[in-house]
Amino acid sequence: MSFNGFKSIIQEGDIVVLYVSFNQMHPIKAVKQITTKKGNLVDNIFQTPYGAxxxxxxxxxxxxxxxxxxxxYVFVLQPTSELWTLMLPHRTQIIYTPDIxxxxxxxxxxxxxxxxxxGTxxxxxxxxxxxxxxxxxxxxTFDFHEERTKTAQQEFEEHGYGDYVTVAHRDVCATGFGNGLDQKADAIFLDLPHPWKTIEYAVQCLKEGGRICSFSPCIEQVQKTCTHLTKFGFTEIETIEVLQTQLSVQSRNMTSLNFDFLKEEGSNNSMDYDKSKEKQNVRxxxxxxxxxxxxxxxxxxFATLIPSWSTQGDLDDSIN
Ligand SMILES: C[S@@+](CC[C@H](N)C(=O)[O-])C[C@H]1O[C@@H](n2cnc3c(N)ncnc32)[C@H](O)[C@@H]1O
Incomplete structure:
Protein backbone atom coordinates (compact mmCIF):
# COMPACT_ATOMS: atom_id res chain seq x y z
CA MET A 1 0.00 0.00 0.00
CA SER A 2 3.07 2.23 0.18
CA PHE A 3 2.43 4.04 -3.17
CA ASN A 4 -0.84 5.62 -2.10
CA GLY A 5 0.14 8.74 -0.15
CA PHE A 6 3.04 9.59 2.14
CA LYS A 7 3.76 7.36 5.11
CA SER A 8 6.72 7.37 7.45
CA ILE A 9 6.83 3.85 8.89
CA ILE A 10 7.21 0.63 6.87
CA GLN A 11 4.34 -1.76 7.57
CA GLU A 12 4.12 -5.47 6.85
CA GLY A 13 3.26 -6.01 3.16
CA ASP A 14 4.57 -2.63 1.96
CA ILE A 15 6.63 -2.39 -1.22
CA VAL A 16 9.96 -0.78 -0.33
CA VAL A 17 12.59 0.60 -2.69
CA LEU A 18 15.95 -0.88 -1.78
CA TYR A 19 18.44 1.80 -2.85
CA VAL A 20 21.84 0.16 -3.35
CA SER A 21 23.29 2.84 -5.64
CA PHE A 22 22.15 5.44 -8.20
CA ASN A 23 21.94 2.73 -10.87
CA GLN A 24 20.80 -0.11 -8.66
CA MET A 25 17.40 -0.12 -7.01
CA HIS A 26 15.12 -3.07 -6.28
CA PRO A 27 11.46 -3.31 -5.23
CA ILE A 28 11.16 -5.63 -2.24
CA LYS A 29 8.17 -6.60 -0.12
CA ALA A 30 8.35 -6.13 3.62
CA VAL A 31 7.09 -9.59 4.51
CA LYS A 32 8.69 -12.09 6.88
CA GLN A 33 8.32 -15.16 4.69
CA ILE A 34 7.80 -15.98 1.02
CA THR A 35 6.73 -19.10 -0.87
CA THR A 36 9.34 -20.64 -3.19
CA LYS A 37 8.56 -21.99 -6.67
CA LYS A 38 8.39 -25.46 -5.07
CA GLY A 39 5.72 -24.22 -2.65
CA ASN A 40 7.90 -24.11 0.49
CA LEU A 41 7.57 -21.26 2.98
CA VAL A 42 11.02 -19.74 3.65
CA ASP A 43 12.44 -16.60 5.32
CA ASN A 44 12.36 -13.58 2.98
CA ILE A 45 16.04 -12.80 2.45
CA PHE A 46 17.27 -10.46 -0.31
CA GLN A 47 20.91 -10.72 -1.42
CA THR A 48 22.66 -7.40 -2.11
CA PRO A 49 26.32 -6.66 -3.02
CA TYR A 50 26.70 -5.52 0.62
CA GLY A 51 25.31 -8.69 2.21
CA ALA A 52 21.99 -10.40 2.89
CA TYR A 73 24.78 -0.38 3.83
CA VAL A 74 21.69 0.34 1.72
CA PHE A 75 18.77 2.76 2.07
CA VAL A 76 15.06 1.94 2.14
CA LEU A 77 12.87 4.48 0.33
CA GLN A 78 9.14 4.94 -0.15
CA PRO A 79 8.19 4.09 -3.75
CA THR A 80 7.09 6.81 -6.18
CA SER A 81 5.92 6.32 -9.75
CA GLU A 82 9.29 7.70 -10.96
CA LEU A 83 11.26 5.13 -8.94
CA TRP A 84 8.84 2.39 -10.03
CA THR A 85 9.57 3.22 -13.69
CA LEU A 86 13.29 2.67 -12.99
CA MET A 87 12.90 -0.71 -11.33
CA LEU A 88 9.63 -2.35 -12.48
CA PRO A 89 9.63 -5.84 -13.97
CA HIS A 90 9.62 -5.27 -17.77
CA ARG A 91 6.96 -7.19 -19.65
CA THR A 92 7.12 -4.80 -22.62
CA GLN A 93 8.96 -1.67 -23.70
CA ILE A 94 7.99 1.10 -21.30
CA ILE A 95 7.58 4.87 -21.24
CA TYR A 96 10.19 6.72 -19.17
CA THR A 97 9.94 9.80 -16.94
CA PRO A 98 10.97 12.53 -19.46
CA ASP A 99 8.17 11.46 -21.85
CA ILE A 100 5.76 10.80 -18.95
CA GLY A 119 -1.93 -0.64 -24.09
CA THR A 120 -1.27 -1.17 -20.44
CA THR A 141 -6.51 0.89 -19.12
CA PHE A 142 -6.80 -1.70 -21.91
CA ASP A 143 -4.49 -4.38 -23.30
CA PHE A 144 -5.20 -7.29 -25.66
CA HIS A 145 -2.57 -9.42 -23.88
CA GLU A 146 -4.59 -11.09 -21.11
CA GLU A 147 -1.66 -12.09 -18.90
CA ARG A 148 -0.40 -8.46 -18.88
CA THR A 149 -3.80 -7.16 -17.76
CA LYS A 150 -3.88 -9.70 -14.91
CA THR A 151 -0.37 -8.84 -13.74
CA ALA A 152 -1.07 -5.10 -13.92
CA GLN A 153 -4.31 -5.54 -11.93
CA GLN A 154 -2.42 -7.49 -9.26
CA GLU A 155 0.28 -4.78 -9.05
CA PHE A 156 -2.30 -1.96 -8.75
CA GLU A 157 -4.01 -3.84 -5.87
CA GLU A 158 -0.70 -4.47 -4.11
CA HIS A 159 0.30 -0.81 -4.47
CA GLY A 160 -2.97 0.51 -3.05
CA TYR A 161 -4.12 1.87 -6.44
CA GLY A 162 -6.92 -0.67 -7.04
CA ASP A 163 -9.77 1.82 -6.44
CA TYR A 164 -8.52 4.31 -9.03
CA VAL A 165 -8.12 2.02 -12.03
CA THR A 166 -10.12 -0.40 -14.18
CA VAL A 167 -8.03 -2.85 -16.19
CA ALA A 168 -9.71 -4.52 -19.17
CA HIS A 169 -8.65 -7.20 -21.63
CA ARG A 170 -9.64 -5.84 -25.04
CA ASP A 171 -8.41 -5.31 -28.60
CA VAL A 172 -9.02 -1.58 -28.84
CA CYS A 173 -8.18 -1.42 -32.56
CA ALA A 174 -10.94 -3.92 -33.34
CA THR A 175 -13.61 -3.02 -30.79
CA GLY A 176 -12.75 0.39 -29.29
CA PHE A 177 -12.99 1.23 -25.61
CA GLY A 178 -16.58 0.10 -24.90
CA ASN A 179 -19.88 2.00 -24.82
CA GLY A 180 -19.75 2.71 -21.08
CA LEU A 181 -17.13 5.41 -21.67
CA ASP A 182 -19.00 7.48 -24.28
CA GLN A 183 -18.05 11.18 -23.82
CA LYS A 184 -16.61 10.46 -20.36
CA ALA A 185 -12.85 10.86 -20.90
CA ASP A 186 -10.88 14.05 -20.34
CA ALA A 187 -7.88 12.48 -22.04
CA ILE A 188 -6.80 9.41 -24.01
CA PHE A 189 -3.29 8.01 -24.28
CA LEU A 190 -2.23 5.50 -26.95
CA ASP A 191 0.96 3.41 -26.97
CA LEU A 192 0.05 0.96 -29.73
CA PRO A 193 1.60 -0.29 -32.97
CA HIS A 194 -1.47 0.94 -34.96
CA PRO A 195 -2.82 3.92 -33.01
CA TRP A 196 -4.68 5.40 -36.01
CA LYS A 197 -7.10 2.44 -35.92
CA THR A 198 -8.52 3.68 -32.59
CA ILE A 199 -9.08 7.35 -33.47
CA GLU A 200 -12.74 6.92 -34.46
CA TYR A 201 -13.39 5.20 -31.09
CA ALA A 202 -11.46 7.91 -29.26
CA VAL A 203 -13.83 10.54 -30.67
CA GLN A 204 -16.75 8.63 -29.12
CA CYS A 205 -15.16 8.51 -25.65
CA LEU A 206 -13.64 11.98 -25.34
CA LYS A 207 -15.46 14.92 -23.81
CA GLU A 208 -15.61 17.99 -26.07
CA GLY A 209 -12.26 19.77 -25.86
CA GLY A 210 -10.63 16.57 -24.56
CA ARG A 211 -6.97 15.86 -25.27
CA ILE A 212 -5.36 12.86 -26.94
CA CYS A 213 -1.74 11.72 -27.08
CA SER A 214 -0.19 8.98 -29.18
CA PHE A 215 3.34 7.69 -28.56
CA SER A 216 5.00 6.14 -31.64
CA PRO A 217 8.66 5.34 -32.32
CA CYS A 218 8.35 5.69 -36.14
CA ILE A 219 7.47 8.75 -38.17
CA GLU A 220 5.31 6.66 -40.57
CA GLN A 221 3.05 5.79 -37.61
CA VAL A 222 2.89 9.49 -36.73
CA GLN A 223 1.91 10.43 -40.30
CA LYS A 224 -0.98 7.93 -40.36
CA THR A 225 -2.14 8.99 -36.89
CA CYS A 226 -2.13 12.69 -37.85
CA THR A 227 -4.12 11.95 -41.02
CA HIS A 228 -6.78 10.17 -38.96
CA LEU A 229 -6.80 12.86 -36.26
CA THR A 230 -7.54 15.49 -38.92
CA LYS A 231 -10.20 13.31 -40.56
CA PHE A 232 -12.03 12.78 -37.26
CA GLY A 233 -12.18 16.45 -36.27
CA PHE A 234 -9.15 16.97 -34.02
CA THR A 235 -7.35 20.30 -33.90
CA GLU A 236 -4.09 21.68 -32.39
CA ILE A 237 -2.26 18.61 -33.77
CA GLU A 238 1.35 18.79 -32.71
CA THR A 239 4.15 16.19 -32.71
CA ILE A 240 7.14 16.60 -30.42
CA GLU A 241 10.15 14.60 -29.28
CA VAL A 242 11.51 14.89 -25.75
CA LEU A 243 15.31 14.76 -25.77
CA GLN A 244 17.02 15.10 -22.42
CA THR A 245 20.52 16.58 -22.28
CA GLN A 246 22.61 16.24 -19.16
CA LEU A 247 25.16 19.07 -18.94
CA SER A 248 28.36 18.65 -16.97
CA VAL A 249 29.44 21.67 -14.90
CA GLN A 250 33.22 22.10 -15.11
CA SER A 251 35.98 24.65 -14.43
CA ARG A 252 37.79 25.61 -17.64
CA ASN A 253 40.49 28.05 -18.85
CA MET A 254 39.10 30.54 -21.34
CA THR A 255 40.39 33.59 -23.19
CA SER A 256 38.42 36.77 -22.63
CA LEU A 257 38.69 40.42 -23.66
CA ASN A 258 40.61 42.59 -21.21
CA PHE A 259 39.52 46.22 -20.84
CA ASP A 260 41.58 46.87 -17.70
CA PHE A 261 44.28 48.79 -19.59
CA LEU A 262 41.69 51.48 -20.36
CA LYS A 263 41.50 52.26 -16.61
CA GLU A 264 45.26 52.83 -16.37
CA GLU A 265 46.27 56.30 -15.29
CA GLY A 266 46.94 58.67 -18.18
CA SER A 267 45.13 56.49 -20.69
CA ASN A 268 42.91 58.32 -23.13
CA ASN A 269 41.18 55.30 -24.63
CA SER A 270 41.79 54.52 -28.26
CA MET A 271 45.01 56.50 -28.53
CA ASP A 272 46.69 54.33 -25.86
CA TYR A 273 45.24 51.07 -27.23
CA ASP A 274 47.78 48.25 -26.87
CA LYS A 275 46.68 45.16 -28.86
CA SER A 276 48.96 42.81 -26.92
CA LYS A 277 46.94 43.50 -23.73
CA GLU A 278 43.61 42.89 -25.47
CA LYS A 279 43.14 39.28 -24.30
CA GLN A 280 43.60 37.53 -20.96
CA ASN A 281 43.28 33.97 -19.67
CA VAL A 282 40.61 33.44 -17.03
CA ARG A 283 39.27 30.40 -15.18
CA PHE A 302 -0.97 15.63 -29.12
CA ALA A 303 -4.35 16.91 -30.33
CA THR A 304 -7.59 18.40 -29.02
CA LEU A 305 -11.10 17.30 -29.94
CA ILE A 306 -12.78 20.42 -31.31
CA PRO A 307 -15.68 21.46 -29.02
CA SER A 308 -18.98 21.63 -30.95
CA TRP A 309 -19.61 25.25 -29.80
CA SER A 310 -16.45 26.35 -31.60
CA THR A 311 -17.73 25.11 -34.96
CA GLN A 312 -21.36 26.19 -34.35
CA GLY A 313 -20.81 29.49 -36.22
CA ASP A 314 -19.45 27.67 -39.30
CA LEU A 315 -22.44 25.34 -39.16
CA ASP A 316 -24.95 28.23 -38.89
CA ASP A 317 -23.19 29.97 -41.81
CA SER A 318 -23.45 26.89 -43.97
CA ILE A 319 -27.17 26.54 -43.13
CA ASN A 320 -28.01 30.19 -43.97
C1 LIG B 1 4.77 -0.80 -25.53
S1 LIG B 1 3.54 -1.57 -24.61
C2 LIG B 1 2.87 -0.26 -23.61
C3 LIG B 1 3.82 0.12 -22.49
C4 LIG B 1 3.21 1.08 -21.49
N1 LIG B 1 2.90 2.35 -22.08
C5 LIG B 1 4.16 1.27 -20.31
O1 LIG B 1 4.62 2.42 -20.09
O2 LIG B 1 4.44 0.31 -19.59
C6 LIG B 1 2.25 -1.77 -25.80
C7 LIG B 1 1.12 -2.66 -25.30
O3 LIG B 1 0.04 -2.50 -26.21
C8 LIG B 1 -0.64 -3.73 -26.29
N2 LIG B 1 -1.42 -3.73 -27.54
C9 LIG B 1 -0.96 -3.74 -28.81
N3 LIG B 1 -2.00 -3.68 -29.69
C10 LIG B 1 -3.14 -3.62 -28.95
C11 LIG B 1 -4.52 -3.57 -29.27
N4 LIG B 1 -4.95 -3.56 -30.53
N5 LIG B 1 -5.42 -3.50 -28.25
C12 LIG B 1 -4.99 -3.50 -26.95
N6 LIG B 1 -3.69 -3.58 -26.60
C13 LIG B 1 -2.77 -3.65 -27.57
C14 LIG B 1 0.47 -4.78 -26.23
O4 LIG B 1 -0.03 -6.01 -25.78
C15 LIG B 1 1.46 -4.14 -25.27
O5 LIG B 1 1.28 -4.63 -23.97
Whole structure:
Protein backbone atom coordinates (compact mmCIF):
# COMPACT_ATOMS: atom_id res chain seq x y z
CA MET A 1 0.00 0.00 0.00
CA SER A 2 3.07 2.23 0.18
CA PHE A 3 2.43 4.04 -3.17
CA ASN A 4 -0.84 5.62 -2.10
CA GLY A 5 0.14 8.74 -0.15
CA PHE A 6 3.04 9.59 2.14
CA LYS A 7 3.76 7.36 5.11
CA SER A 8 6.72 7.37 7.45
CA ILE A 9 6.83 3.85 8.89
CA ILE A 10 7.21 0.63 6.87
CA GLN A 11 4.34 -1.76 7.57
CA GLU A 12 4.12 -5.47 6.85
CA GLY A 13 3.26 -6.01 3.16
CA ASP A 14 4.57 -2.63 1.96
CA ILE A 15 6.63 -2.39 -1.22
CA VAL A 16 9.96 -0.78 -0.33
CA VAL A 17 12.59 0.60 -2.69
CA LEU A 18 15.95 -0.88 -1.78
CA TYR A 19 18.44 1.80 -2.85
CA VAL A 20 21.84 0.16 -3.35
CA SER A 21 23.29 2.84 -5.64
CA PHE A 22 22.15 5.44 -8.20
CA ASN A 23 21.94 2.73 -10.87
CA GLN A 24 20.80 -0.11 -8.66
CA MET A 25 17.40 -0.12 -7.01
CA HIS A 26 15.12 -3.07 -6.28
CA PRO A 27 11.46 -3.31 -5.23
CA ILE A 28 11.16 -5.63 -2.24
CA LYS A 29 8.17 -6.60 -0.12
CA ALA A 30 8.35 -6.13 3.62
CA VAL A 31 7.09 -9.59 4.51
CA LYS A 32 8.69 -12.09 6.88
CA GLN A 33 8.32 -15.16 4.69
CA ILE A 34 7.80 -15.98 1.02
CA THR A 35 6.73 -19.10 -0.87
CA THR A 36 9.34 -20.64 -3.19
CA LYS A 37 8.56 -21.99 -6.67
CA LYS A 38 8.39 -25.46 -5.07
CA GLY A 39 5.72 -24.22 -2.65
CA ASN A 40 7.90 -24.11 0.49
CA LEU A 41 7.57 -21.26 2.98
CA VAL A 42 11.02 -19.74 3.65
CA ASP A 43 12.44 -16.60 5.32
CA ASN A 44 12.36 -13.58 2.98
CA ILE A 45 16.04 -12.80 2.45
CA PHE A 46 17.27 -10.46 -0.31
CA GLN A 47 20.91 -10.72 -1.42
CA THR A 48 22.66 -7.40 -2.11
CA PRO A 49 26.32 -6.66 -3.02
CA TYR A 50 26.70 -5.52 0.62
CA GLY A 51 25.31 -8.69 2.21
CA ALA A 52 21.99 -10.40 2.89
CA UNK A 53 18.97 -8.36 3.96
CA UNK A 54 16.36 -10.05 6.17
CA UNK A 55 13.21 -8.28 4.92
CA UNK A 56 11.36 -8.90 8.21
CA UNK A 57 13.79 -6.40 9.83
CA UNK A 58 12.35 -3.60 7.70
CA UNK A 59 8.91 -3.73 9.34
CA UNK A 60 8.62 -0.80 11.77
CA UNK A 61 11.64 1.07 10.32
CA UNK A 62 11.26 4.59 8.91
CA UNK A 63 11.24 5.12 5.14
CA UNK A 64 14.57 6.77 4.29
CA UNK A 65 16.49 4.71 6.88
CA UNK A 66 20.04 3.51 6.35
CA UNK A 67 20.23 -0.26 6.81
CA UNK A 68 23.60 -1.67 7.82
CA UNK A 69 24.54 -4.99 6.26
CA UNK A 70 27.57 -7.25 6.77
CA UNK A 71 29.70 -5.55 4.05
CA UNK A 72 28.16 -2.08 3.79
CA TYR A 73 24.78 -0.38 3.83
CA VAL A 74 21.69 0.34 1.72
CA PHE A 75 18.77 2.76 2.07
CA VAL A 76 15.06 1.94 2.14
CA LEU A 77 12.87 4.48 0.33
CA GLN A 78 9.14 4.94 -0.15
CA PRO A 79 8.19 4.09 -3.75
CA THR A 80 7.09 6.81 -6.18
CA SER A 81 5.92 6.32 -9.75
CA GLU A 82 9.29 7.70 -10.96
CA LEU A 83 11.26 5.13 -8.94
CA TRP A 84 8.84 2.39 -10.03
CA THR A 85 9.57 3.22 -13.69
CA LEU A 86 13.29 2.67 -12.99
CA MET A 87 12.90 -0.71 -11.33
CA LEU A 88 9.63 -2.35 -12.48
CA PRO A 89 9.63 -5.84 -13.97
CA HIS A 90 9.62 -5.27 -17.77
CA ARG A 91 6.96 -7.19 -19.65
CA THR A 92 7.12 -4.80 -22.62
CA GLN A 93 8.96 -1.67 -23.70
CA ILE A 94 7.99 1.10 -21.30
CA ILE A 95 7.58 4.87 -21.24
CA TYR A 96 10.19 6.72 -19.17
CA THR A 97 9.94 9.80 -16.94
CA PRO A 98 10.97 12.53 -19.46
CA ASP A 99 8.17 11.46 -21.85
CA ILE A 100 5.76 10.80 -18.95
CA UNK A 101 6.23 14.35 -17.61
CA UNK A 102 5.37 15.82 -21.01
CA UNK A 103 2.35 13.52 -21.38
CA UNK A 104 0.91 14.46 -17.98
CA UNK A 105 1.43 18.18 -18.66
CA UNK A 106 0.12 18.24 -22.23
CA UNK A 107 -2.92 16.08 -21.44
CA UNK A 108 -3.70 18.64 -18.71
CA UNK A 109 -4.20 15.90 -16.10
CA UNK A 110 -5.12 16.70 -12.52
CA UNK A 111 -6.93 15.08 -9.59
CA UNK A 112 -10.40 14.16 -10.87
CA UNK A 113 -9.43 13.57 -14.53
CA UNK A 114 -10.92 10.57 -16.32
CA UNK A 115 -8.27 8.96 -18.52
CA UNK A 116 -8.27 6.10 -21.03
CA UNK A 117 -4.99 4.31 -21.82
CA UNK A 118 -3.99 1.53 -24.21
CA GLY A 119 -1.93 -0.64 -24.09
CA THR A 120 -1.27 -1.17 -20.44
CA UNK A 121 2.01 -2.99 -21.14
CA UNK A 122 4.20 -2.98 -18.02
CA UNK A 123 2.06 -0.22 -16.42
CA UNK A 124 4.94 2.24 -16.15
CA UNK A 125 2.88 5.15 -17.44
CA UNK A 126 -0.27 3.87 -15.66
CA UNK A 127 1.36 4.40 -12.25
CA UNK A 128 2.17 8.05 -13.07
CA UNK A 129 -1.32 8.63 -14.48
CA UNK A 130 -3.00 7.20 -11.38
CA UNK A 131 -0.75 9.22 -9.04
CA UNK A 132 -1.78 12.40 -10.90
CA UNK A 133 -5.56 11.85 -11.13
CA UNK A 134 -6.32 10.20 -7.76
CA UNK A 135 -8.24 10.30 -5.47
CA UNK A 136 -11.26 11.53 -7.46
CA UNK A 137 -10.20 10.62 -11.00
CA UNK A 138 -10.13 7.22 -12.71
CA UNK A 139 -7.92 5.40 -15.21
CA UNK A 140 -9.39 2.89 -17.68
CA THR A 141 -6.51 0.89 -19.12
CA PHE A 142 -6.80 -1.70 -21.91
CA ASP A 143 -4.49 -4.38 -23.30
CA PHE A 144 -5.20 -7.29 -25.66
CA HIS A 145 -2.57 -9.42 -23.88
CA GLU A 146 -4.59 -11.09 -21.11
CA GLU A 147 -1.66 -12.09 -18.90
CA ARG A 148 -0.40 -8.46 -18.88
CA THR A 149 -3.80 -7.16 -17.76
CA LYS A 150 -3.88 -9.70 -14.91
CA THR A 151 -0.37 -8.84 -13.74
CA ALA A 152 -1.07 -5.10 -13.92
CA GLN A 153 -4.31 -5.54 -11.93
CA GLN A 154 -2.42 -7.49 -9.26
CA GLU A 155 0.28 -4.78 -9.05
CA PHE A 156 -2.30 -1.96 -8.75
CA GLU A 157 -4.01 -3.84 -5.87
CA GLU A 158 -0.70 -4.47 -4.11
CA HIS A 159 0.30 -0.81 -4.47
CA GLY A 160 -2.97 0.51 -3.05
CA TYR A 161 -4.12 1.87 -6.44
CA GLY A 162 -6.92 -0.67 -7.04
CA ASP A 163 -9.77 1.82 -6.44
CA TYR A 164 -8.52 4.31 -9.03
CA VAL A 165 -8.12 2.02 -12.03
CA THR A 166 -10.12 -0.40 -14.18
CA VAL A 167 -8.03 -2.85 -16.19
CA ALA A 168 -9.71 -4.52 -19.17
CA HIS A 169 -8.65 -7.20 -21.63
CA ARG A 170 -9.64 -5.84 -25.04
CA ASP A 171 -8.41 -5.31 -28.60
CA VAL A 172 -9.02 -1.58 -28.84
CA CYS A 173 -8.18 -1.42 -32.56
CA ALA A 174 -10.94 -3.92 -33.34
CA THR A 175 -13.61 -3.02 -30.79
CA GLY A 176 -12.75 0.39 -29.29
CA PHE A 177 -12.99 1.23 -25.61
CA GLY A 178 -16.58 0.10 -24.90
CA ASN A 179 -19.88 2.00 -24.82
CA GLY A 180 -19.75 2.71 -21.08
CA LEU A 181 -17.13 5.41 -21.67
CA ASP A 182 -19.00 7.48 -24.28
CA GLN A 183 -18.05 11.18 -23.82
CA LYS A 184 -16.61 10.46 -20.36
CA ALA A 185 -12.85 10.86 -20.90
CA ASP A 186 -10.88 14.05 -20.34
CA ALA A 187 -7.88 12.48 -22.04
CA ILE A 188 -6.80 9.41 -24.01
CA PHE A 189 -3.29 8.01 -24.28
CA LEU A 190 -2.23 5.50 -26.95
CA ASP A 191 0.96 3.41 -26.97
CA LEU A 192 0.05 0.96 -29.73
CA PRO A 193 1.60 -0.29 -32.97
CA HIS A 194 -1.47 0.94 -34.96
CA PRO A 195 -2.82 3.92 -33.01
CA TRP A 196 -4.68 5.40 -36.01
CA LYS A 197 -7.10 2.44 -35.92
CA THR A 198 -8.52 3.68 -32.59
CA ILE A 199 -9.08 7.35 -33.47
CA GLU A 200 -12.74 6.92 -34.46
CA TYR A 201 -13.39 5.20 -31.09
CA ALA A 202 -11.46 7.91 -29.26
CA VAL A 203 -13.83 10.54 -30.67
CA GLN A 204 -16.75 8.63 -29.12
CA CYS A 205 -15.16 8.51 -25.65
CA LEU A 206 -13.64 11.98 -25.34
CA LYS A 207 -15.46 14.92 -23.81
CA GLU A 208 -15.61 17.99 -26.07
CA GLY A 209 -12.26 19.77 -25.86
CA GLY A 210 -10.63 16.57 -24.56
CA ARG A 211 -6.97 15.86 -25.27
CA ILE A 212 -5.36 12.86 -26.94
CA CYS A 213 -1.74 11.72 -27.08
CA SER A 214 -0.19 8.98 -29.18
CA PHE A 215 3.34 7.69 -28.56
CA SER A 216 5.00 6.14 -31.64
CA PRO A 217 8.66 5.34 -32.32
CA CYS A 218 8.35 5.69 -36.14
CA ILE A 219 7.47 8.75 -38.17
CA GLU A 220 5.31 6.66 -40.57
CA GLN A 221 3.05 5.79 -37.61
CA VAL A 222 2.89 9.49 -36.73
CA GLN A 223 1.91 10.43 -40.30
CA LYS A 224 -0.98 7.93 -40.36
CA THR A 225 -2.14 8.99 -36.89
CA CYS A 226 -2.13 12.69 -37.85
CA THR A 227 -4.12 11.95 -41.02
CA HIS A 228 -6.78 10.17 -38.96
CA LEU A 229 -6.80 12.86 -36.26
CA THR A 230 -7.54 15.49 -38.92
CA LYS A 231 -10.20 13.31 -40.56
CA PHE A 232 -12.03 12.78 -37.26
CA GLY A 233 -12.18 16.45 -36.27
CA PHE A 234 -9.15 16.97 -34.02
CA THR A 235 -7.35 20.30 -33.90
CA GLU A 236 -4.09 21.68 -32.39
CA ILE A 237 -2.26 18.61 -33.77
CA GLU A 238 1.35 18.79 -32.71
CA THR A 239 4.15 16.19 -32.71
CA ILE A 240 7.14 16.60 -30.42
CA GLU A 241 10.15 14.60 -29.28
CA VAL A 242 11.51 14.89 -25.75
CA LEU A 243 15.31 14.76 -25.77
CA GLN A 244 17.02 15.10 -22.42
CA THR A 245 20.52 16.58 -22.28
CA GLN A 246 22.61 16.24 -19.16
CA LEU A 247 25.16 19.07 -18.94
CA SER A 248 28.36 18.65 -16.97
CA VAL A 249 29.44 21.67 -14.90
CA GLN A 250 33.22 22.10 -15.11
CA SER A 251 35.98 24.65 -14.43
CA ARG A 252 37.79 25.61 -17.64
CA ASN A 253 40.49 28.05 -18.85
CA MET A 254 39.10 30.54 -21.34
CA THR A 255 40.39 33.59 -23.19
CA SER A 256 38.42 36.77 -22.63
CA LEU A 257 38.69 40.42 -23.66
CA ASN A 258 40.61 42.59 -21.21
CA PHE A 259 39.52 46.22 -20.84
CA ASP A 260 41.58 46.87 -17.70
CA PHE A 261 44.28 48.79 -19.59
CA LEU A 262 41.69 51.48 -20.36
CA LYS A 263 41.50 52.26 -16.61
CA GLU A 264 45.26 52.83 -16.37
CA GLU A 265 46.27 56.30 -15.29
CA GLY A 266 46.94 58.67 -18.18
CA SER A 267 45.13 56.49 -20.69
CA ASN A 268 42.91 58.32 -23.13
CA ASN A 269 41.18 55.30 -24.63
CA SER A 270 41.79 54.52 -28.26
CA MET A 271 45.01 56.50 -28.53
CA ASP A 272 46.69 54.33 -25.86
CA TYR A 273 45.24 51.07 -27.23
CA ASP A 274 47.78 48.25 -26.87
CA LYS A 275 46.68 45.16 -28.86
CA SER A 276 48.96 42.81 -26.92
CA LYS A 277 46.94 43.50 -23.73
CA GLU A 278 43.61 42.89 -25.47
CA LYS A 279 43.14 39.28 -24.30
CA GLN A 280 43.60 37.53 -20.96
CA ASN A 281 43.28 33.97 -19.67
CA VAL A 282 40.61 33.44 -17.03
CA ARG A 283 39.27 30.40 -15.18
CA UNK A 284 35.49 30.07 -15.51
CA UNK A 285 32.80 27.66 -14.44
CA UNK A 286 30.94 26.45 -17.53
CA UNK A 287 28.42 23.81 -18.62
CA UNK A 288 29.77 21.27 -21.09
CA UNK A 289 27.50 19.33 -23.49
CA UNK A 290 27.77 15.54 -23.42
CA UNK A 291 29.67 13.78 -26.24
CA UNK A 292 26.88 11.19 -26.37
CA UNK A 293 23.31 11.38 -25.11
CA UNK A 294 20.22 9.20 -24.71
CA UNK A 295 18.68 8.74 -28.14
CA UNK A 296 15.23 8.69 -29.63
CA UNK A 297 12.46 7.04 -27.64
CA UNK A 298 9.38 8.04 -29.59
CA UNK A 299 7.35 10.88 -31.05
CA UNK A 300 4.51 12.28 -28.96
CA UNK A 301 1.55 13.48 -31.00
CA PHE A 302 -0.97 15.63 -29.12
CA ALA A 303 -4.35 16.91 -30.33
CA THR A 304 -7.59 18.40 -29.02
CA LEU A 305 -11.10 17.30 -29.94
CA ILE A 306 -12.78 20.42 -31.31
CA PRO A 307 -15.68 21.46 -29.02
CA SER A 308 -18.98 21.63 -30.95
CA TRP A 309 -19.61 25.25 -29.80
CA SER A 310 -16.45 26.35 -31.60
CA THR A 311 -17.73 25.11 -34.96
CA GLN A 312 -21.36 26.19 -34.35
CA GLY A 313 -20.81 29.49 -36.22
CA ASP A 314 -19.45 27.67 -39.30
CA LEU A 315 -22.44 25.34 -39.16
CA ASP A 316 -24.95 28.23 -38.89
CA ASP A 317 -23.19 29.97 -41.81
CA SER A 318 -23.45 26.89 -43.97
CA ILE A 319 -27.17 26.54 -43.13
CA ASN A 320 -28.01 30.19 -43.97
C1 LIG B 1 4.77 -0.80 -25.53
S1 LIG B 1 3.54 -1.57 -24.61
C2 LIG B 1 2.87 -0.26 -23.61
C3 LIG B 1 3.82 0.12 -22.49
C4 LIG B 1 3.21 1.08 -21.49
N1 LIG B 1 2.90 2.35 -22.08
C5 LIG B 1 4.16 1.27 -20.31
O1 LIG B 1 4.62 2.42 -20.09
O2 LIG B 1 4.44 0.31 -19.59
C6 LIG B 1 2.25 -1.77 -25.80
C7 LIG B 1 1.12 -2.66 -25.30
O3 LIG B 1 0.04 -2.50 -26.21
C8 LIG B 1 -0.64 -3.73 -26.29
N2 LIG B 1 -1.42 -3.73 -27.54
C9 LIG B 1 -0.96 -3.74 -28.81
N3 LIG B 1 -2.00 -3.68 -29.69
C10 LIG B 1 -3.14 -3.62 -28.95
C11 LIG B 1 -4.52 -3.57 -29.27
N4 LIG B 1 -4.95 -3.56 -30.53
N5 LIG B 1 -5.42 -3.50 -28.25
C12 LIG B 1 -4.99 -3.50 -26.95
N6 LIG B 1 -3.69 -3.58 -26.60
C13 LIG B 1 -2.77 -3.65 -27.57
C14 LIG B 1 0.47 -4.78 -26.23
O4 LIG B 1 -0.03 -6.01 -25.78
C15 LIG B 1 1.46 -4.14 -25.27
O5 LIG B 1 1.28 -4.63 -23.97
Missing amino acids: LHCAELIGKEFGSKINLSKG SMIVLQLELKPGSIVIES GSASLSHALIRTIKPTGHLY VVTAVSPTTQAGHTGFLT
